[in-house]
Amino acid sequence: MKFESQLLKGIAPVVVLEILSRGPMYGYELDQAIEQQSGEILTLGKGTLYPLLYNLEAKKLIRGKWQDSQSGRKRRYYSITGKGEGELARQKAQLKELTAGLNLVFGGALAPA
């Protein structure tokens, strides 16, 4: 299932922060992780991923660092910062409230089965 891009745009930073909060990853890994961990429901366009990473880095929510991978190739690993964790917590709380609100509106129809 593909989401409306505007809807995804709003939650994409939270999703990226959440995935990175579980450990550092490079771009491709992150892209794969989002797909896999969302059960292929959430997919970020490739053209959206890297600008998003750079923007989060600019906001100092994540940190990029070049490292050698196992294949010997240099990769830029992204990890969440303290500031990013704070932001993630805030965003998650908001999402929770949003979900609760939506559940009330939709009479519990949005709650997981």
Next chain:
Amino acid sequence: MATEHDKKESQNLPSSVTQYLDTLLKKMRYRRKVREDVRVELAAHFEDELKGCASDEEKRKKAKQLITEFGDVKLLAVLLRRAKRRCRPLWRTVVARTFQVTGILLLCFILYAIWFACGKPTMRVDYVALFNQMNQPQIRDQDNAWPRYEKAIGLYVPQSPVTKRLASYRQGGKERQDALWLKGLLRGNEQKAAEWLVQNQKHWDSLGPEKQVIVQKCLDYDWVPLPVFAYGTYTEWAATTFDRMAEYVLDCIREGAEIGDPHPRGALPRSVPPGFPNAELRSWLESRQIPADFVRAISVAVLREANRRYKDLPEDIGGPLSDVEQEYIGAWVKQNDAAWREFTAGSDKSYCYRPYTADPNGKERPLWSILLPPLSPFRDMARLGMWRSRIERQRGQIQESIEDCIAIARAGSHWQGKGTHVEQLVGLAIGGLARDEILRLVGEQELSASDLQNLQTRLSQIYPGGYPHINMEGEKLFFMDIVQRSFTDGGPGGGHLIPGQWEELTDLSGSYSDRADKRHLVPLYTALSMIHAGRDETIARGNELYDLQAKMAKMTPYRRDACDLKMPDEVLASIPKYRYFLIQTVLPASSRVSEIAYRGKMQHESALTVLALKRWRLEKDAYPQTLDELIAGGFLKELPLDPYSDKPLVYKKTDDNFILYSVGPNFKDDQGQVAMERGSQRRWGTAETGDIVLWPLSRIDK
């Protein structure tokens, strides 16, 4: 950041990916290092995505799909650039913004400078026509003196070099001092010189009549030809002046020394006036016709001529004419009879108006290139009148002498109170010449009461509207015309000074130089123009100064000094030079000019007073105790004003004469002591010492 391994891996990517990345990074337009990092990161992403493809064909297909997923290359490049820019540290952003702002400002400045430098003036007012309108009187053509003056100038025969030199000995200054020194040498060595002439006459005689005429011609031009001896023969001509040669010959005679080769002053002038025998002298060289004793021969001619010129030179400027003066100056006066008739006919007219025309050779015909009347020959004609008057006096033709003096005075008045400063100053100088001559006439001759009254009446009628102040209106128009031609019209400050006009302005200020050399100065001129005040501000400041000048012109030097007002010259000196360069360049030294006008007025009134005093003496056998008696007796209408005290001129009766003087520019009464400067008398005084003595002439005609 990309390692060799990375590069090798990147080479395995399909060409469509490489091209995509190349285009993306090119369009990203950001720092190379950042772009390289992005390339490595994205290339790694592609590699990871394509890793599982079994064949090249599959790889190509997958790559195509990935490229589609990455989306529009241009949009992605923009997004990446923006995101990377946000990652930039603050200091880098500040530096980048600073460079950007500086660049923009520089670009704006360059565009502004180009616009500034390309400014063009707008001609709205024909100031030449306005100037003519200002000066054109409402009179009939037959009352205009100019056509007669023009005719007189056309008929005027200039002085020969010797006449000019002889005349100059009567004008004071260094030339007169040198002439009197030679006269002293001639008188002191009279006997020895006579004997030397007898002994050396043979050398002169041996030249022969033809060469004697040529030599005499050279002396008439005030040059003494000296042959240069080299390689056993005469090879070239050198020259010295007549006075230096005469002094050299007299020194040799006085000291009993042999006449050798005097030190020449320089080469014989090649651009000589018509009539100078250059060709003849050259032919002597070519045909080797210069005798060995040529210098002694020419020394005889010089000594004889020196005797003629200087031996009877009067000690005082106003003394009777010597024979040689009568011979040369008298002949010149006679040659100019017709010119003088026209001049006097012109001087009888009520007004002199000559339309000003712009120089037809001038590109834009500005007011500053208007053609002034030929003032130099006009002034020479006034001097002709002065000599004429003297010669007539010596012949006993007193009435004619009086008429000539009046003619000069009237001609001078025609140039006063209007027109340009130059014309007004020439008018003042001619008027001064006339009144000096009238005073000499009165001093030398015992005029009858009727002659004195006639002279006084006619002199007083010269300025029916009162003695004119210096008129500043013409100069103000010059200023306005220069502003019109030097500034753009409109825009910030009403317009700006056009950089190209600096050449004209520096020429006006007297800094002449080769125009070709000034091209490299264009940036400097542009910068100076940017510093210069705008059109409105320049006009406002100029008007302020010209109005101040006009106000000052109506104040005597004494009042100016007493009221402690700043002179326009002082105001000008206190304002920034380059901000008001145009005003600094064109504003005349008005305080000096208007002071000269006040001196002219004083001279005029003093001449009337002297005539009244002479009349009083004829009637009462003695001079009055005070000038007030002249007023009370109806001999004089008003007391002569001293512009340096704002009181009447100082009058003191002496044994059989009187002294009439102004306290002079130091505003102090020095009891009639003539100002001295470097051991010489200064008739007009200086700021530090002395009075301006107007009578008796014996005090000043030294």
